[in-house]
Amino acid sequence: xxxxxxxxxxxxxxxxxxxxxxxxxxxxxxxxxxxxxxxxxxxxxxxxxxxxxxxxxxxxxxxxxxxxxxxxxxxxxxxxxxxxxxxxxxxxxxxxxxxxxxxxxxxxxxxxxxxxxxxxxxxxxxxxxxxxxxxxxxxxxxxxxxxxxxxxxxxxxxxxxxxxxxxxxxxxxxxxxxxxxxxxxxxxxxxxxxxxxxxxxxxxxxxxxxxxxxxxxxxxxxxxxxxxxxxxxxxxxxxxxxxxxxxxxxxxxxxxxxxxxxxxxxxxxxxxxxxxxxxxxxxxxxxxxxxxxxxxxxxxxxxxxxxxxxxxxxxxxxxxxxxxxxxxxxxxxxxxxxxxxxxxxxxxxxxxxxxxxxxxxxxxxxxxxxxxxxxxxxxxxxxxxxxxxxxxxxxxxxxxxxxx
Amino acid sequence: xxxxxxxxxxxxxxxxxxxxxxxxxxxxxxxxxxxxxxxxxxxxxxxxxxxxxxxxxxxxxxxxxxxxxxxxxxxxxxxxxxxxxxxxxxxxxxxxxxxxxxxxxxxxxxxxxxxxxxxxxxxxxxxxxxxxxxxxxxxxxxxxxxxxxxxxxxxxxxxxxxxxxxxxxxxxxxxxxxxxxxxxxxxxxxxxxxxxxxxxxxxxxxxxxxxxxxxxxxxxxxxxxxxxxxxxxxxxxxxxxxxxxxxxxxxxxxxxxxxxxxxxxxxxxxxxxxxxxxxxxxxxxxxxxxxxxxxxxxxxxxxxxxxxxxxxxxxxxxxxxxxxxxxxxxxxxxxxxxxxxxxxxxxxxxxxxxxxxxxxxxxxxxxxxxxxxxxxxxxxxxxxxxxxxxxxxxxxxxxxxxxxxx
Ligand SMILES: Cc1cc2nc3c(=O)[nH]c(=O)nc-3n(C[C@H](O)[C@H](O)[C@H](O)COP(=O)(O)OP(=O)(O)OC[C@H]3O[C@@H](n4cnc5c(N)ncnc54)[C@H](O)[C@@H]3O)c2cc1C
Numbered sequence: 001x002x003x004x005x006x007x008x009x010x011x012x013x014x015x016x017x018x019x020x021x022x023x024x025x026x027x028x029x030x031x032x033x034x035x036x037x038x039x040x041x042x043x044x045x046x047x048x049x050x051x052x053x054x055x056x057x058x059x060x061x062x063x064x065x066x067x068x069x070x071x072x073x074x075x076x077x078x079x080x081x082x083x084x085x086x087x088x089x090x091x092x093x094x095x096x097x098x099x100x101x102x103x104x105x106x107x108x109x110x111x112x113x114x115x116x117x118x119x120x121x122x123x124x125x126x127x128x129x130x131x132x133x134x135x136x137x138x139x140x141x142x143x144x145x146x147x148x149x150x151x152x153x154x155x156x157x158x159x160x161x162x163x164x165x166x167x168x169x170x171x172x173x174x175x176x177x178x179x180x181x182x183x184x185x186x187x188x189x190x191x192x193x194x195x196x197x198x199x200x201x202x203x204x205x206x207x208x209x210x211x212x213x214x215x216x217x218x219x220x221x222x223x224x225x226x227x228x229x230x231x232x233x234x235x236x237x238x239x240x241x242x243x244x245x246x247x248x249x250x251x252x253x254x255x256x257x258x259x260x261x262x263x264x265x266x267x268x269x270x271x272x273x274x275x276x277x278x279x280x281x282x283x284x285x286x287x288x289x290x291x292x293x294x295x296x297x298x299x300x301x302x303x304x305x306x307x308x309x310x311x312x313x314x315x316x317x318x319x320x321x322x323x324x325x326x327x328x329x330x331x332x333x334x335x336x337x338x339x340x341x342x343x344x345x346x347x348x349x350x351x352x353x354x355x356x357x358x359x360x361x362x363x364x365x366x367x368x369x370x371x372x373x374x375x376x377x378x379x380x381x382x383x384x385x386x387x388x389x390x391x392x393x394x395x396x397x398x399x400x401x402x403x404x
Numbered sequence: 405x406x407x408x409x410x411x412x413x414x415x416x417x418x419x420x421x422x423x424x425x426x427x428x429x430x431x432x433x434x435x436x437x438x439x440x441x442x443x444x445x446x447x448x449x450x451x452x453x454x455x456x457x458x459x460x461x462x463x464x465x466x467x468x469x470x471x472x473x474x475x476x477x478x479x480x481x482x483x484x485x486x487x488x489x490x491x492x493x494x495x496x497x498x499x500x501x502x503x504x505x506x507x508x509x510x511x512x513x514x515x516x517x518x519x520x521x522x523x524x525x526x527x528x529x530x531x532x533x534x535x536x537x538x539x540x541x542x543x544x545x546x547x548x549x550x551x552x553x554x555x556x557x558x559x560x561x562x563x564x565x566x567x568x569x570x571x572x573x574x575x576x577x578x579x580x581x582x583x584x585x586x587x588x589x590x591x592x593x594x595x596x597x598x599x600x601x602x603x604x605x606x607x608x609x610x611x612x613x614x615x616x617x618x619x620x621x622x623x624x625x626x627x628x629x630x631x632x633x634x635x636x637x638x639x640x641x642x643x644x645x646x647x648x649x650x651x652x653x654x655x656x657x658x659x660x661x662x663x664x665x666x667x668x669x670x671x672x673x674x675x676x677x678x679x680x681x682x683x684x685x686x687x688x689x690x691x692x693x694x695x696x697x698x699x700x701x702x703x704x705x706x707x708x709x710x711x712x713x714x715x716x717x718x719x720x721x722x723x724x725x726x727x728x729x730x731x732x733x734x735x736x737x738x739x740x741x742x743x744x745x746x747x748x749x750x751x752x753x754x755x756x757x758x759x760x761x762x763x764x765x766x767x768x769x770x771x772x773x774x775x776x777x778x779x780x781x782x783x784x785x786x787x788x789x790x791x792x793x794x795x796x797x798x799x800x801x802x803x804x805x806x807x808x809x810x
Contacts, residue, residue, distance in 0.1 A: 087540075088540075090537055090540075090543065091537070091538070091540055094537070095533050095534070095537075096532055096533045096534065096535065096536055096537045096543060098532065098543060098548065099543070099544065100543070100544045100548050101544060102544075145562070147564070150564075166544075169532075169533075172533050175533065176533070251488075251489045251557065252458070252489075252555060252556045252557050253488050253489065253556045253557060253558055253559060253560045254553065254556040254557075254558070254559045254560075255549075255552045255553060255556065256559075256560050256562065272552075274548055274551050274552050274555060275458075275555045275556070276552070276555045276556025276557065293656070295655060295656060296653070296655050296659065296661055296678075300571075300676075311564040311565060312560055312561060312562050312563065312564065312565065313560075314565040314567075314569070315485070315486075315487050315488070315560055315561055315565055316488075316489075316560060317489075
């Protein structure tokens with residue numbers, strides 16, 4: 001049990017002057033792509049360049065929720081594929097990602113909203129997911145801790161329940177993918193920010209880092225909150241806003257909540273970690289910022305809503321709160337695929353919803369990078385969909401990033 | 405426990421011996437005085453062992469006298485229901501509290517969770533990632549629920565909370581956080597210069613380190629100066645003094661968030677304050693740095709200024725025979741003087757450069773082992789270790805990296 005002789009999670013190789021493929025960003029998405037490049041395509045002439053440390057971006061700042069309850073085929077398809085992959089990844093990586101499908105409960109607060117949830121549930125069923133609409137006693141049995149009887153301002157009409165939804169240990173995801181990719185021979189460099197992307201005649205040829213230039217055939221950008229900044233190195237202006245999003249945890253207590261529950265009259269969601277802390281999050285702070293420092297107003301707002309679901313929370317105190325820069329596109333969905341520069345591709349726009357998709361993005365992007373052709377699951381997420389009018393707006397919220 | 409020893413010193417301290425308060429700890433009736441914190445109340449009753457650590461369920465005692473308390477967390481039940489994970493050092497005593505230890509089964513003294521430790525060395529960092537992996541789904545179905553039940557500290561009261569809480573705002577020219585000598589002097593000076601001033605203190609009285617100091621200011625002894633200054637501040641119309649108020653964060657554009665804890669008779673159990681000030685002065689003092697060595701988490705091992713505080717402010721003797729491992733000379737001399745005044749025997753005083761080997765004892769420290777500068781191994785019996793590091797003055801186990809499970 002001592003685990004005394006653990007080697008370091010990733011190797012520290014000498015940096016070569018040239019790689020076939022450079023992945024910018026050592027978050028979950030970039031590292032998953034590296035893993036699947038090696039595993040599915042045998043491609044290991046790859047460098048992952050991480051500006052700070054592995055998983056230090058949104059990957060280890062998120063609230064660890066995985067689920068696939070999306071209305072539109074494109075968003076559902078990718079996330080449901082991810083759920084299937086999550087179920088197998090601990091064994092595949094030989095690293096316990098602590099996937100706990102405790103069930104995801106999405107609360108509706110009016111009959112109209114519940115009807116809308118039912119449409120979503122039906123769409124999911126058509127896609128092969130298991131999902132239920134719960135009301136009354138059935139909902140109370142599913143979430144015994146939930147206060148359904150109080151005179152709350154927004155009473156609960158019912159819920160969409162996805163049993164396979166749940167939580168996964170987020171930093172384990174980054175380390176698990178990194179370890180496996182490194183074992184396969186892929187080079188991962190931390191503290192190596194890309195400062196320039198060099199392009200000649202509309203074709204990528206190298207990237208610059210403080211450690212030197214790296215020549216390469218293709219570059220994949222997967223930097224979440226820094227997407228605008230890195231894309232601008234290639235002269236691109238993305239339809240993305242960088243918005244502050246917060247999360248926080250209470251002190252640890254004995255198990256008091258099994259499921260993951262989301263409150264929809266203004267956003268507030270909650271789950272309890274294996275360690276006993278309640279993790280809470282909600283809507284974005286609503287303003288553009290790279291500061292990764294949140295406003296207290298949002299914390300109060302999220303907590304007030306959480307208390308309506310679970311009044312007992314008033315006795316607990318927050319231990320930590322933090323924030324991440326969410327990259328939110330004009331339709332609230334990701335932008336994945338090739339860019340109008342030869343050899344350059346991107347994955348961004350996941351905002352505060354991309355953790356769940358991590359293995360699916362990695363799987364699909366690896367296929368794209370290996371075959372130079374866009375696989376079906378990510379085809380709808382093209383960069384040019386905004387010009388073509390083919391938005392994927394699950395929420396129907398319109399072109400306002402902070403509404404998504 | 406049949407006999408509860410009385411560790412209260414016969415006189416001294418900023419406690420009101422005319423007002424006796426009753427409370428219970430794990431079902432045992434105890435008494436203390438008005439002015440006590442739960443920490444000093446427990447120590448006065450000889451109760452050092454108050455908790456079990458989160459992961460290995462090691463016995464844990466009271467290390468500090470302030471908010472930095474790392475391990476002495478308990479559940480406190482009052483008229484509002486029960487509240488888990490309160491630091492004993494932050495609970496101001498009032499009559500009728502029911503206090504229970506957490507995270508142990510069946511009891512604090514015999515806790516089965518400690519067997520987690522058996523079967524090998526410590527659970528290293530990353531242990532969970534490599535373990536409980538097979539067979540597929542076993543983590544979720546079998547291991548995670550077990551780990552969840554062992555983890556967590558207290559139990560949250562599931563009933564709705566009927567207490568009132570409020571949110572309020574304040575504005576001022578100068579906000580001073582912390583009411584030690586620096587904070588009190590700053591608030592007084594600002595106010596006398598005409599600034600609207602707020603002084604925030606998390607303790608229930610002003611004074612900070614003055615409350616257990618033997619120093620004098622302006623010819624007055626420290627506690628008298630604190631009392632006089634407190635009176636002077638209260639008398640000024642442009643000063644608002646907020647005790648029992650903890651400033652916990654500064655947000656964009658100088659917004660300070662603070663939480664005021666109500667006392668018996670208040671309508672609100674707590675008030676969340678949002679304070680905006682033109683100038684903010686942090687006068688929050690320092691937190692002592694502990695020394696890292698095997699066994700350093702045993703009950704009876706305490707920070708130097710905490711020991712001074714228990715003796716001087718609360719008139720409680722935290723032990724009978726002490727080993728002193730306090731690197732900073734001033735703090736060392738202060739701690740030794742306080743212990744001598746309390747009649748505590750000094751078993752040994754370590755010099756900076758000595759090599760600490762370990763503290764031993766099952767439920768309470770009973771011996772301390774170290775090597776002196778001549779390389780001689782020393783061991784002495786004790787029931788109190790007073791420690792404080794300064795720039796890693798003590799060499800910890802063999803200069804090797806210590807493998808310490810917690
Ligand atoms: C508070 C919060 C809560 C969230 N909750 C959830 C949730 O419950 N469920 C969910 O599915 N999603 C959630 N998300 C979203 C999710 O975290 C992200 O969508 C996802 O983790 C993005 O992964 P990534 O690998 O693309 O990004 P990251 O993990 O951010 O990785 C990008 C990396 O790129 C690096 N980088 C940046 N610039 C450079 C450069 N110039 N050179 C080299 N490297 C660079 C960064 O250092 C970073 O490590 C949440 C996000 C936040 C902020």
